[in-house]
Amino acid sequence: MRTLLNLPFDKIIKRLPVNLSTTKRGDKGGNRAFEHGTFSFSIRGQYSLKALNLAPRIEFRKNIALNIIAAAAIFTIFCHNTAKAQDDSPFNRLQTKQAKELTISALKDMEKKNWKAAESKITQSKDPLATKIYLWRYFSQAEEKKSLSPGVFLRLSSFLRQNPNWPGTTKLRQAAEDAMPEDLPSREVLAWFDSFPPKTSEGMARYLEAMVVEGRDKEMREKLADWWAQSLISRDLQQRIFQKFGMYLTLDAHKKRFDALLLNGNYTNARAIAGVLGQGYPELAEARIALTENKSGVTALINKVPGYLQNDPGLLYERLKWRRQRNMDLEAMEILHKAPDAKMVQNPQAWWKERHIIIRRMLEKRQYKSATYLAEEHMQTEGLPYAEAEWLAGWLELRYLNQPTEAYQRFTAMYEKVATPISKGRAAYWAGRAAEGFHKEDLAKDWYEKAARYRSVYYGQMAIRKLAQTEGLPAPSAPTLSNSDIENFSKNELVQAAILFHDAGQRKTASDFLQAFVQSQDNPKAYRFGAELAAKIGQYHDAVKIAKRATEKGLFLTAQAYPVVTNWLRGDEGVEGAFIHAVIRQESMFDVDARSSAGATGLMQLMPGTAKDVAKKQNIAYNPGWLSSRPDYNIHLGSAYMRSLLKRYNNSYGLATAAYNAGPGNVDKWIKMFGDPRTGEIDLLDWIELIPVYETRDYVQRVMENLYIYRILLKESHHRNEADIQMVDGTNP
Incomplete structure (x- = not known):
C-alpha cells in the first residue's frame, strides 16, 4: 500500500476512511457538537497508513460530523500538528535534491493546468512539502471551485486550520464557505465561523441562521446590525435576510444601510430599503441617485425631499460633489461651511477629499484665507x-x-x-x-x-x-543572524515554497510566500533573513517591501531597502546613477515585471508610446517586450527621457522629477500658477507642497529622499547647480 505522503490530499480524502476508534471525539455532550481543532496526533517516524484501518474510499453520506472528524484527523496526521512538534515537523526540513527538482517540474505543470502530470511528479517525490504545495495550488484554482462538494469543504477546513499563515487564505475561506454542505448541523456551522469569520454574504447568512437556532440571539443582533449596515449583497439575499431577521433590525441599522448602498451605487437595494423606511426616504433616494448619475431635473427632485431630510449628510455630500464637478467652487464652499460632524457621516474620508480639492483650487486662485479656513475645519x-x-x-x-x-x-x-x-x-x-x-x-x-x-x-x-x-545613513539596527538562525529559517516551509516557486519561474507566487513568511514570523531576524533572501534570488522588490516594513518597526536594512543595480547601467545614461536608482525605487521597487493599470512597464515604468518615441530619437530599435525582459534596455530609455526633462528644466531635479510623474505640460502649468523656483520666485519646498496632485507631491518627495540615500551608497559627487541645491535643501540659496 502506498504511503499517505505519496498521494495528493484530494486523493487521500477520497480513498482513506479512518477507523474512528483511533480518535477521540470532542462531543462532550453527545449532541454532535464538533469543536474544530480538538484533535491532535503526534506521529513520529514514517508516514504510513498501515497503522490505520483503511477502506477503498470515504463515503460522505451518513454523518457529516463524523466525516469532518475523519478529515481533520487524517489531515492532522498528514500535516503533523506543528504546535506540538515544530522542530521535527516533516515540512520544516530541507527537501532532497530529487524532491526539489520534481516539485519545480510539477509547479510548471500546474501553471499549464496539467494536473495529472503534476500529481504524478508530486507522488514520485514522496515529499510532504511538495504534497502540501500541490494541495494549496489545487485549492487556489478558481476553475476548480465550479463543482464544489462536501468533500472539498472538509479538505479545505483541515488545510486552513493546519496552515493559517499560508498566503491566499482569504480565497480559500471563500471557497470553503461556497462548499459548505447545506445539511451541516448548526453547531458545526458555528464552530467554523467562530474560528473563521464569514468572508461571503452567503456565509454570513448561514452564520446568522445558526446563531438563531442555537440561541445566541444577543450576539446575532450585534453582528447583524454591523453587517447589515455595510454589506453589498444581491437583491434576493437582501430580501431573504430581511424576511428572516427583519424583526431584529433597528431603524438606525436601516438608515446606515440605505446610506452605504447609495454611496456604493447599489441603487436597486437602496430603493428597497427606502421603501421600508418610508417618510420621505424614497424621495431622498431619487434625489441622491440623480445627483450621482448626473441626471436632469435634480433641483426639482431635491425640492421633493421633506424639510427634515434636506440636511441629510448623504444628500449634502452628493450636492457638494455635484457642484465641485461643475467648478461651482463658491457654491461648494457653502456646503462645506455647514458640513456635518465627521461622527455623523459614514464617509468622512470622502468628505475630506472633496474639501481638499476645493482647498487646492483656492490656492490656485491665491485665495489663501479661504483655503486656510477650509483646512482648519477639516474634522x-x-x-x-x-x-x-x-x-x-x-x-x-x-x-x-x-x-x-x-x-x-x-x-x-x-x-x-x-x-x-x-x-x-x-x-x-x-x-x-x-x-x-x-x-x-x-x-x-x-x-x-x-x-x-x-x-x-x-x-x-x-x-x-x-x-x-x-549627511549619513540611519544608524544600522539589523540583528545578527547566527548559523542556527539561518538554518532554521531555511527549513521553514514558507521559505522553501518561495524558492520553489521562484525556481519554477513563478515570481509573483514566490513573492506571496516570502511576504507570508515575514508576516508570520514578525521579528527582526526574520525581516533581515527574508530581505536578504529576496535580494539573493533577485526579487529586489520583495527585499524593498520587507525592508520598508522593518523601517516602520525601527529597523534599518540599508542594503535590502536600497538595492544597487549598477550592473544594469550601461554607463552612457548621461544621468547621475544615484538619481536613476532613486527613480527606479519609487517607480517599481526594482520589479522588472512591474506593470501599472495604465500600461507603464518595467523598472522605470515607461509608457509604450513614450518608450517608442525615445527609442526613435536615440536611433535604437524599439521592442515593447524588452521593456520588462531587458532591465538595461528599460533603464537606457528611461534615463534618456529623464535626461531630456533635466535639460528642459535647467537641471532642476525637483521639476524634472515632477514632470517624469505628471508630464511636462502640467509642470509648466504649475510654474505659471505658483511661480518659478529656479528664479527664487518661490521656495521650492513650498512649490512642491503646492502641487495639486497628491500622487505627484508624494512622488517628488519620495524620489528626493531616495536620492539622498543613494548618493551616500554610491559615493557619487554631487555636481549640483543652484537649482539642484534648492531642490535638495528645500530653501533658496
Whole structure:
C-alpha cells in the first residue's frame, strides 16, 4: 500500500476512511457538537497508513460530523500538528535534491493546468512539502471551485486550520464557505465561523441562521446590525435576510444601510430599503441617485425631499460633489461651511477629499484665507486623511497667514498622534519652522533634532541640513543572524515554497510566500533573513517591501531597502546613477515585471508610446517586450527621457522629477500658477507642497529622499547647480 505522503490530499480524502476508534471525539455532550481543532496526533517516524484501518474510499453520506472528524484527523496526521512538534515537523526540513527538482517540474505543470502530470511528479517525490504545495495550488484554482462538494469543504477546513499563515487564505475561506454542505448541523456551522469569520454574504447568512437556532440571539443582533449596515449583497439575499431577521433590525441599522448602498451605487437595494423606511426616504433616494448619475431635473427632485431630510449628510455630500464637478467652487464652499460632524457621516474620508480639492483650487486662485479656513475645519481624526489635513492647515497658517503660534500647535499635536516616519518627520520639521517663526531658536533646534532622527525620509533629511549635520545613513539596527538562525529559517516551509516557486519561474507566487513568511514570523531576524533572501534570488522588490516594513518597526536594512543595480547601467545614461536608482525605487521597487493599470512597464515604468518615441530619437530599435525582459534596455530609455526633462528644466531635479510623474505640460502649468523656483520666485519646498496632485507631491518627495540615500551608497559627487541645491535643501540659496 502506498504511503499517505505519496498521494495528493484530494486523493487521500477520497480513498482513506479512518477507523474512528483511533480518535477521540470532542462531543462532550453527545449532541454532535464538533469543536474544530480538538484533535491532535503526534506521529513520529514514517508516514504510513498501515497503522490505520483503511477502506477503498470515504463515503460522505451518513454523518457529516463524523466525516469532518475523519478529515481533520487524517489531515492532522498528514500535516503533523506543528504546535506540538515544530522542530521535527516533516515540512520544516530541507527537501532532497530529487524532491526539489520534481516539485519545480510539477509547479510548471500546474501553471499549464496539467494536473495529472503534476500529481504524478508530486507522488514520485514522496515529499510532504511538495504534497502540501500541490494541495494549496489545487485549492487556489478558481476553475476548480465550479463543482464544489462536501468533500472539498472538509479538505479545505483541515488545510486552513493546519496552515493559517499560508498566503491566499482569504480565497480559500471563500471557497470553503461556497462548499459548505447545506445539511451541516448548526453547531458545526458555528464552530467554523467562530474560528473563521464569514468572508461571503452567503456565509454570513448561514452564520446568522445558526446563531438563531442555537440561541445566541444577543450576539446575532450585534453582528447583524454591523453587517447589515455595510454589506453589498444581491437583491434576493437582501430580501431573504430581511424576511428572516427583519424583526431584529433597528431603524438606525436601516438608515446606515440605505446610506452605504447609495454611496456604493447599489441603487436597486437602496430603493428597497427606502421603501421600508418610508417618510420621505424614497424621495431622498431619487434625489441622491440623480445627483450621482448626473441626471436632469435634480433641483426639482431635491425640492421633493421633506424639510427634515434636506440636511441629510448623504444628500449634502452628493450636492457638494455635484457642484465641485461643475467648478461651482463658491457654491461648494457653502456646503462645506455647514458640513456635518465627521461622527455623523459614514464617509468622512470622502468628505475630506472633496474639501481638499476645493482647498487646492483656492490656492490656485491665491485665495489663501479661504483655503486656510477650509483646512482648519477639516474634522478628520485618524489615519492619512488626518495627517494630511492637520499638516495642511498648519502649513497654510504658517506660510500664508503668518500665524506661527497656531501652526506650531497643530504640528506638535500632529507629531504626537501620527506614527509613520514620513508623518513624524514632516510634523517635527515644520514644528521647527514654526518655532523659528516666533523666534524661539532653541525650540526650533529641538524639533529639527527630532525630525533628523528620521534620516530615511524627506523632511528628516531637510532637518539634517537645517542643523548642518554630516549627511549619513540611519544608524544600522539589523540583528545578527547566527548559523542556527539561518538554518532554521531555511527549513521553514514558507521559505522553501518561495524558492520553489521562484525556481519554477513563478515570481509573483514566490513573492506571496516570502511576504507570508515575514508576516508570520514578525521579528527582526526574520525581516533581515527574508530581505536578504529576496535580494539573493533577485526579487529586489520583495527585499524593498520587507525592508520598508522593518523601517516602520525601527529597523534599518540599508542594503535590502536600497538595492544597487549598477550592473544594469550601461554607463552612457548621461544621468547621475544615484538619481536613476532613486527613480527606479519609487517607480517599481526594482520589479522588472512591474506593470501599472495604465500600461507603464518595467523598472522605470515607461509608457509604450513614450518608450517608442525615445527609442526613435536615440536611433535604437524599439521592442515593447524588452521593456520588462531587458532591465538595461528599460533603464537606457528611461534615463534618456529623464535626461531630456533635466535639460528642459535647467537641471532642476525637483521639476524634472515632477514632470517624469505628471508630464511636462502640467509642470509648466504649475510654474505659471505658483511661480518659478529656479528664479527664487518661490521656495521650492513650498512649490512642491503646492502641487495639486497628491500622487505627484508624494512622488517628488519620495524620489528626493531616495536620492539622498543613494548618493551616500554610491559615493557619487554631487555636481549640483543652484537649482539642484534648492531642490535638495528645500530653501533658496
